[in-house]
Amino acid sequence: MPRIINGEKNNIVGENIRILRVTRRMSQQDLADKLDEKGVYVCRGSISRIEDGLRTVTDIELKGFSEIFNVSVNDLFVERDPFGEQIK
Numbered sequence: 001m002p003r004i005i006n007g008e009k010n011n012i013v014g015e016n017i018r019i020l021r022v023t024r025r026m027s028q029q030d031l032a033d034k035l036d037e038k039g040v041y042v043c044r045g046s047i048s049r050i051e052d053g054l055r056t057v058t059d060i061e062l063k064g065f066s067e068i069f070n071v072s073v074n075d076l077f078v079e080r081d082p083f084g085e086q087i088k
Helices: 014-023 028-037 043-051 060-070
Strands: none
Touching: 014 028, 014 043, 014 060, 028 043, 028 060
Protein backbone atom coordinates (compact mmCIF):
# COMPACT_ATOMS: atom_id res chain seq x y z
CA MET A 1 0.00 0.00 0.00
CA PRO A 2 1.52 3.37 -0.98
CA ARG A 3 2.14 5.92 1.73
CA ILE A 4 2.47 9.68 1.43
CA ILE A 5 5.74 10.77 2.99
CA ASN A 6 7.02 14.33 2.76
CA GLY A 7 10.58 13.34 3.62
CA GLU A 8 10.60 14.87 7.09
CA LYS A 9 7.56 13.68 9.00
CA ASN A 10 5.19 10.74 8.62
CA ASN A 11 2.39 12.48 10.55
CA ILE A 12 1.35 16.00 11.51
CA VAL A 13 -0.32 15.21 14.85
CA GLY A 14 2.61 13.71 16.75
CA GLU A 15 3.76 16.90 18.42
CA ASN A 16 0.20 17.66 19.58
CA ILE A 17 -0.12 14.16 20.98
CA ARG A 18 3.11 14.71 22.92
CA ILE A 19 1.91 18.10 24.23
CA LEU A 20 -1.49 16.73 25.24
CA ARG A 21 0.10 13.72 26.93
CA VAL A 22 2.66 15.76 28.87
CA THR A 23 0.16 18.43 29.97
CA ARG A 24 -1.99 15.61 31.36
CA ARG A 25 1.04 14.18 33.18
CA MET A 26 0.86 10.86 31.36
CA SER A 27 3.83 8.71 30.43
CA GLN A 28 4.02 7.12 27.01
CA GLN A 29 3.27 3.80 28.71
CA ASP A 30 0.18 5.32 30.40
CA LEU A 31 -1.07 6.44 26.98
CA ALA A 32 -0.35 3.04 25.42
CA ASP A 33 -2.25 1.37 28.28
CA LYS A 34 -5.26 3.68 27.86
CA LEU A 35 -5.34 2.97 24.12
CA ASP A 36 -5.15 -0.76 24.86
CA GLU A 37 -8.20 -0.44 27.15
CA LYS A 38 -10.06 0.98 24.14
CA GLY A 39 -8.98 -1.96 21.98
CA VAL A 40 -6.35 0.04 20.09
CA TYR A 41 -2.95 -1.63 20.44
CA VAL A 42 -0.07 0.83 20.19
CA CYS A 43 3.07 -0.04 22.15
CA ARG A 44 5.09 2.53 24.07
CA GLY A 45 7.78 2.54 21.40
CA SER A 46 5.20 3.32 18.74
CA ILE A 47 3.90 6.22 20.85
CA SER A 48 7.46 7.57 20.86
CA ARG A 49 7.76 7.20 17.08
CA ILE A 50 4.36 8.86 16.55
CA GLU A 51 5.36 11.80 18.74
CA ASP A 52 8.67 12.12 16.85
CA GLY A 53 6.82 12.06 13.51
CA LEU A 54 8.54 8.84 12.47
CA ARG A 55 5.39 6.68 12.29
CA THR A 56 2.09 7.17 10.53
CA VAL A 57 -1.13 7.27 12.54
CA THR A 58 -4.25 5.32 11.57
CA ASP A 59 -7.78 6.68 11.76
CA ILE A 60 -8.58 4.24 14.57
CA GLU A 61 -5.58 5.51 16.52
CA LEU A 62 -6.64 9.13 15.94
CA LYS A 63 -10.08 8.29 17.32
CA GLY A 64 -8.49 6.65 20.37
CA PHE A 65 -6.23 9.65 21.01
CA SER A 66 -9.15 12.06 20.70
CA GLU A 67 -11.24 10.06 23.17
CA ILE A 68 -8.41 9.75 25.71
CA PHE A 69 -7.55 13.46 25.53
CA ASN A 70 -11.23 14.47 25.33
CA VAL A 71 -10.69 16.54 22.18
CA SER A 72 -12.09 16.22 18.68
CA VAL A 73 -10.04 14.49 16.01
CA ASN A 74 -9.77 17.90 14.30
CA ASP A 75 -8.26 19.34 17.50
CA LEU A 76 -5.34 16.94 17.12
CA PHE A 77 -4.36 18.92 14.00
CA VAL A 78 -4.51 22.38 15.65
CA GLU A 79 -1.22 24.10 16.45
CA ARG A 80 -0.57 24.21 20.21
CA ASP A 81 1.85 25.94 22.53
CA PRO A 82 3.97 23.87 24.94
CA PHE A 83 1.23 24.21 27.59
CA GLY A 84 -1.41 22.59 25.39
CA GLU A 85 -3.28 25.79 24.54
CA GLN A 86 -4.37 26.28 20.96
CA ILE A 87 -2.42 28.90 19.02
CA LYS A 88 -4.74 31.12 17.02
